Amino acid sequence: MSEPEDAYDDDTRAAEYVLRLLEDDMERAFEARLANDRDLQSLVQSWEYYLADLAVDIEEVEPPKAVRSRVLASVADRAGHRSWSPIWSWLAGGLVAAGVMVAVVLGGLFDGSDDLTPSFRAELISEDRSVILTAGVIPATHEIVVERVAGAPPAEQIHELWLIADGADAPVSLGLLQNEGTTRIRVPDEIAPGVRTGTIAISIEPPGGSPTGAPTGPVVAAAQFSDL
Known part of the structure; x- marks a missing residue:
């Protein structure tokens, strides 16, 4: 059976x-x-x-x-x-x-009324410019849209996106990034307000992401969002 x-x-x-x-x-x-x-x-x-x-x-x-x-x-x-x-x-x-x-x-799911235009943007660029990503925030859906422009993690590893909110004691994982193309990440409601003023960063992690809940590999790049 x-x-x-x-x-x-x-x-x-x-x-x-x-x-x-x-x-x-x-x-x-x-x-x-x-x-x-x-x-x-x-x-x-x-x-x-x-x-x-x-x-x-x-x-x-x-x-x-x-x-x-x-x-x-x-x-x-x-x-x-x-x-x-x-x-x-x-x-x-x-x-x-x-x-x-x-x-x-009240009118159905996804009636097209939400503004899905990114309002904030950040560039995540490694020191040697081998890794370049752009990130945009869609406030209406609490999404971060990450576009990989160049570079990828080492073989059998992955990039993980983190948020370091103002005043926070530790970074919070936002999710894993695809090795190419676009990754869409929905930020939990309880931490979404900290995205605009916080710092986002990407680290190199094993497949499946950090096993500890904190970055375990090198931090490749970090940035803050600015208004579009």
Whole structure:
């Protein structure tokens, strides 16, 4: 008999990763794959866009049964009519599901009203200019969009992005950067206000990122955001 995990495909894993539902070891394994798997990166970015409104604080409300049914049908359709899994059970109940349903009642998810234009920009350039990245902040979605202009981490290693907020005792990891192209990172609401005035930095880390919660490798570059 196959294990329950066999029913999970990459699309479902990507959704659970965005929602931070994976166990620590599963998340580390997923991030190790994410560093070099462009298809997986695309799935994560797609789910980040699709589920971004879940971060909005909405008071818990018991939705009408008809609305609940429509939302679950919509979510199932987004997943490509795949088999039911724990992620949909999680979405179906509790505060987050209520928040989604209220958002649908008020006009639907992603109605195009958010301004997705970056408002702040920073350049991360190593001392020898072998690594150059640009980063922009989209305040409406609390996203940092990092574009790799030149350079990459050493073989079998990865770049990790950190925030050192004003007055903070230690840096906070914002996520892992793709080795080429664009990386989109959604900053948790509780630390998002510190991005504008803080310092961002990139370090060289093992696959899956720092195992300690703090930079373990060399810091390649650091910068602060300025207004566009």
